[in-house]
Amino acid sequence: MSVVSEILHLLVTASLWNQVLAAAVLLLLPALGGVISERSGVVNIAMEGMMLTGAFFAVVADLGLHNPWLATLVAMAAGGLMALIHAVVSIRFRADQIVSGIAINIFAAGLTVFLVNRIYGIQDVGHASYSELLPSLNIPVLEQIPFIGHVFFQQNVIVYVALVLLVLVHVVLFRTRLGLRIRAVGEHPQAADTAGINVYAIRYGAVITSGLLSGLAGAFLAIGVSNTFVPNMTDGRGYIALAAMIFGKWTPFGAFVACLIFGLGEAIYANNSIIHVSPYLLSMLPYLLTLIVLAGVVGRSNPPAADGIPYVAGSE
Amino acid sequence: MAASPATVPERPRPRLPATARRVASGMAVPVGSVVLAFVIGALIVLATGGDPLAAYQGLLCGGLGAFCTQGENPALQVSSTIVFTIPLIMAGMAVALPFRAGLFNIGAEGQFLAGAIACTTIGIHLGTLPAPILLPLVLLGGMAAGALWAGIAGVLKATVGAHEVVTTIMLNYVAQWLLRYLIIGGPLQLASGTSKSSPIGAGARLATLLPNDNNLVIFGLPSSVYRVHSGLLIALLAAAVFAFLLWRTTLGYEIRAVGQSQKAARYAGVSVRRTIIVTMLIAGAFSGLAGAIQIAGIDHNLTDKYFSDTTGFDAIAVALLGLGSAVGIVLASILFGALHSGSGVMQADAGISSSLVLVLQALILFSIAANFLGAIRLRLPGLGRAPAARPPDSPAAALMTEAAAPPPEGSPSAT
Numbered sequence A: 001m002s003v004v005s006e007i008l009h010l011l012v013t014a015s016l017w018n019q020v021l022a023a024a025v026l027l028l029l030p031a032l033g034g035v036i037s038e039r040s041g042v043v044n045i046a047m048e049g050m051m052l053t054g055a056f057f058a059v060v061a062d063l064g065l066h067n068p069w070l071a072t073l074v075a076m077a078a079g080g081l082m083a084l085i086h087a088v089v090s091i092r093f094r095a096d097q098i099v100s101g102i103a104i105n106i107f108a109a110g111l112t113v114f115l116v117n118r119i120y121g122i123q124d125v126g127h128a129s130y131s132e133l134l135p136s137l138n139i140p141v142l143e144q145i146p147f148i149g150h151v152f153f154q155q156n157v158i159v160y161v162a163l164v165l166l167v168l169v170h171v172v173l174f175r176t177r178l179g180l181r182i183r184a185v186g187e188h189p190q191a192a193d194t195a196g197i198n199v200y201a202i203r204y205g206a207v208i209t210s211g212l213l214s215g216l217a218g219a220f221l222a223i224g225v226s227n228t229f230v231p232n233m234t235d236g237r238g239y240i241a242l243a244a245m246i247f248g249k250w251t252p253f254g255a256f257v258a259c260l261i262f263g264l265g266e267a268i269y270a271n272n273s274i275i276h277v278s279p280y281l282l283s284m285l286p287y288l289l290t291l292i293v294l295a296g297v298v299g300r301s302n303p304p305a306a307d308g309i310p311y312v313a314g315s316e
Numbered sequence B: 001m002a003a004s005p006a007t008v009p010e011r012p013r014p015r016l017p018a019t020a021r022r023v024a025s026g027m028a029v030p031v032g033s034v035v036l037a038f039v040i041g042a043l044i045v046l047a048t049g050g051d052p053l054a055a056y057q058g059l060l061c062g063g064l065g066a067f068c069t070q071g072e073n074p075a076l077q078v079s080s081t082i083v084f085t086i087p088l089i090m091a092g093m094a095v096a097l098p099f100r101a102g103l104f105n106i107g108a109e110g111q112f113l114a115g116a117i118a119c120t121t122i123g124i125h126l127g128t129l130p131a132p133i134l135l136p137l138v139l140l141g142g143m144a145a146g147a148l149w150a151g152i153a154g155v156l157k158a159t160v161g162a163h164e165v166v167t168t169i170m171l172n173y174v175a176q177w178l179l180r181y182l183i184i185g186g187p188l189q190l191a192s193g194t195s196k197s198s199p200i201g202a203g204a205r206l207a208t209l210l211p212n213d214n215n216l217v218i219f220g221l222p223s224s225v226y227r228v229h230s231g232l233l234i235a236l237l238a239a240a241v242f243a244f245l246l247w248r249t250t251l252g253y254e255i256r257a258v259g260q261s262q263k264a265a266r267y268a269g270v271s272v273r274r275t276i277i278v279t280m281l282i283a284g285a286f287s288g289l290a291g292a293i294q295i296a297g298i299d300h301n302l303t304d305k306y307f308s309d310t311t312g313f314d315a316i317a318v319a320l321l322g323l324g325s326a327v328g329i330v331l332a333s334i335l336f337g338a339l340h341s342g343s344g345v346m347q348a349d350a351g352i353s354s355s356l357v358l359v360l361q362a363l364i365l366f367s368i369a370a371n372f373l374g375a376i377r378l379r380l381p382g383l384g385r386a387p388a389a390r391p392p393d394s395p396a397a398a399l400m401t402e403a404a405a406p407p408p409e410g411s412p413s414a415t
Helices: A003-011 A014-039 A047-065 A068-092 A097-120 A148-153 A157-175 A177-187 A189-194 A199-225 A237-247 A252-270 A279-294 B018-047 B052-064 B074-100 B108-125 B131-160 B164-183 B231-248 B250-260 B262-267 B272-299 B304-308 B311-321 B326-350 B356-370 B372-379 B395-404
Strands: A136-138 A154-156
Touching: A014 A047, A014 A148, A014 A154, A014 A157, A014 A177, A014 A199, A014 A237, A014 A252, A047 A068, A047 A097, A047 A199, A047 A237, A068 A097, A068 A199, A068 B356, A097 B311, A097 B356, A136 A157, A148 A154, A154 A157, A154 A199, A157 A177, A157 A199, A157 A252, A177 A189, A177 A199, A189 A199, A199 A237, A237 A252, A237 A279, A237 B164, A252 A279, A279 B131, A279 B164, B018 B052, B018 B311, B018 B326, B018 B356, B052 B074, B052 B326, B074 B108, B074 B231, B074 B250, B074 B272, B074 B311, B074 B326, B108 B131, B108 B164, B108 B272, B108 B311, B131 B164, B131 B272, B164 B304, B231 B250, B231 B272, B231 B326, B250 B262, B250 B272, B262 B272, B272 B311, B311 B326, B311 B356, B326 B356
Parallel strands: none
Antiparallel strands: A136 A154
16 A cells, blocks of 8 residues: 555544644644734744743643643743743843744753752653543534544643634734734834834733743643653644744734644654654655745745834834 | 943053953953853752752863862863864854854754764765775765755745745754654664664774774873864864955955845845855855764764754854854853763762753853843943943944844844
8 A cells, every 4th residue: 555545544534633633733822822922023933942841830730739720820821931031031132032032942941851850850750640631621512523523522621722712813913903003013113102002011912922822832732642741842843833833924824724734744643653654754844844835835924024123112 | 322431430451452352352241141141050050959069060070170079080071072062163153154144044953964964874875985085075975965954045045035044943853854764764774673873984984183092091091082083173174264264255255244234235246145045055064064073073873862962053052152253163162062061970970950051051042142241231330331341343242233133224223
């Protein structure tokens, strides 16, 4: 059986698409954070680090508090704190936002392992018991629908939350006054400032929101999909989320489509035992696809005009 | 920003030579950033119930061979630091050169891996060739592969304006997955079930600087245990080439012109597109050479160790800390080489996770990028806004504005 027919066979199974959606949500949350942050004009490549921090503190809190909901809040707060560092350094100190983002990612990678070592002494953090994980939730009646039911309505609770957030972020960004302000600040901060919008407040809020969402994704990864923390467990997902954001042209639904494509790659990777192509080559696909998008094959993908440029009140 | 000169009392100063004063003021920001990072790092260790003095003693022992408590051999530690330093020098230049052109090469890691992969592939398949032919071949192959990897980002930047930060991040991951494919189940795999490649031929290996002799005792150990290899000379030569290229050639002038102002460079007759592509090609060659030398000098085959390699990311910190100059990069590489080497001893002797080094590295990056020191000094006018506070041509400030936004018009006025 050829590789193509193996993959085609896999593509018609509901369980594959169930995995695709879960994998996509793991990318969608940080990608939404990236969209919000960059729409406000702050380049954010720190989702990886914020997500990793969230994952670590989710496990620490869950092992200590025995409550996945509180642990998730702790994880979001931890992600938000990392984002606050990025915000202060890049908004207050007007640092290069890419250097700051890299520093956040390195900081998170180092700090989490350092703290594992300080708190648990050994490399093994311990495992949260099944009852203390973020639960799966089957929606009554709807889950009975053949195929669709398994794909959409037998998912982890965070998946539903993420889909609601997807719609919410879209509506806020494009249908509310707040969204208009965020976009104005990202496109032309001087004009926004003149119109009475507090550029700094909007940017701080946007960056911290990206941290909360990335922290939530970290919690989903560590105490939903998995039940423990391992060093560098985000494994580049924050960067794939960054790719998804660009792929989706800085829009929530565009990013979601990209996350689904990348999630499909990951789900096929997870099923690599039934297909016979190197999973490592498959793992390359999201990145290659993003390069192709960036090369302009599928139309230009342009960031917000003031993305990455620190704002100095009163400057022209 | 303008400190009114009248308020600064004229103090009789010893007349230092102009170069010495320039060096001193240039060193203020990086040295201060490192000190600040170590202070905050100590506070983090202290806050988590550790002993920062023991931790830093371990770092000093493993990095410089000083203050060892567990009978470590100082010479061996220094040798280990040098081994870590070698690839950082070349990868650091792969980040620093594009900085000068206003480009941010985050892809040094991918280019490093591409170089290591090319070196290994050639070293295996032509492994029977004699060293005078094979050694240049594997090194040039590594440079070509690195140049290709970076060139993709350069061409995309120059032709369709794709942001090099994003393309190089993507290329990093492509290289990492390509590496996994090649040595796990792919054509370079040594044997089924292993995650390493076959070793390169003997002719593809760089000689160690000390004779590989078990009977010759140097600093209390057989000279064969010291792994410092001739890649050190290549790295220093590359640093000299970097400085010459940047300051003594037309291309270097064009690179700096494009970095200062693309528009002005264009009016001066410089092809901005060509300069961007050539800059990335040369940068990739530097990083590719680092990867090739790591294989040819130390490892002799690709292993799963390379999955978690961070040379190309450390290089970003090296380039920033070294303020983009050849000497600065060499010094910063020694610092990070010492930190890497010292982290193991720190973990073994003081029980502090070697990851503290990553935390320190991040703190250094924050500190340099945000110019915290400048901010602190501005708050404390009594501390003397000496010339070193922010000289008009402060390399750090110049480097940061260059890196911040390629389109120069409307670039952030940092002060």
